[in-house]
Amino acid sequence: MPELPEVETTLRGIEPHLLNQRVARVIVRDRRLRWPVPAEVSRAEGQKFVSLQRRGKYLLLKLQQGALLIHLGMSGSLRILPHPDSHQKHDHFDIEMQNGVCLRFNDPRRFGAFLWLDGEMQSHELLRELGPEPLSADFTAGYLYRCSRARQVAIKNFIMNGHIVVGVGNIYASEALFMAGIHPQRAAGRISRQRYESLVGAIRDVLERAIRRGGTTLRDFVNSDGAPGYFAQELLVYDRAGSDCFQCGATIAHKVIGQRSSYYCPVCQR
Numbered sequence: 001m002p003e004l005p006e007v008e009t010t011l012r013g014i015e016p017h018l019l020n021q022r023v024a025r026v027i028v029r030d031r032r033l034r035w036p037v038p039a040e041v042s043r044a045e046g047q048k049f050v051s052l053q054r055r056g057k058y059l060l061l062k063l064q065q066g067a068l069l070i071h072l073g074m075s076g077s078l079r080i081l082p083h084p085d086s087h088q089k090h091d092h093f094d095i096e097m098q099n100g101v102c103l104r105f106n107d108p109r110r111f112g113a114f115l116w117l118d119g120e121m122q123s124h125e126l127l128r129e130l131g132p133e134p135l136s137a138d139f140t141a142g143y144l145y146r147c148s149r150a151r152q153v154a155i156k157n158f159i160m161n162g163h164i165v166v167g168v169g170n171i172y173a174s175e176a177l178f179m180a181g182i183h184p185q186r187a188a189g190r191i192s193r194q195r196y197e198s199l200v201g202a203i204r205d206v207l208e209r210a211i212r213r214g215g216t217t218l219r220d221f222v223n224s225d226g227a228p229g230y231f232a233q234e235l236l237v238y239d240r241a242g243s244d245c246f247q248c249g250a251t252i253a254h255k256v257i258g259q260r261s262s263y264y265c266p267v268c269q270r
């Protein structure tokens, strides 16, 4: 599933091909995505892209008036076609620029989204309740400490809650908690401010490393036959149940927490 680093890499990959380009046509072949694709997406036609942004896992393609919102869902991918050829199965929509370049969306499972936003984007119902971006200055130990007081919820579920902070998926949560030495089931309200300092640093570090690795796949956005591959991670604990901890040699444990597979070192993480 595309996570924040893949979405950020997608943004950086498509941005140079869209920015300041004028839309010629929006072609929707299948409206049955996560929500029906509204007819309003054609309001992009004749307009220029003025900025591209990411908010959580949403891509916001701002036009002179209004914006297109794209979510990759479970299996979606975008690619740039300088000379669009015939479409394949699951190529659900195209955005064709006046210079002939085409942005094409493919999504076998159709959990992705393609919507039209009017007016103030941040007040849209999908965006207004999102927590801060993990790589922004708003995401601090003090913020997590304040939000977590008196909360009994397991820290892993707490940092995966998009109202608290966006974009910390299951793999990144497991890895960051290991790096910070925090047991994934510890109550969020019983973690000190100092340990939240370590956790914020670890979340930033794990996401930034994944984005850096994604940078090497950028050319896959042009002319690629398939979806850009999701990043091979050098994982410390995730999916390593039964293996030795790289730090202390103890056996990595696996437990389902909040219905998600969780991996941790029972010695290093308290």
Ligand SMILES: [Zn+2]
Residues within 6 Å of the ligand: 245, 246, 247, 248, 249, 250, 265, 266, 267, 268, 269
């Ligand atoms: Zn260990």
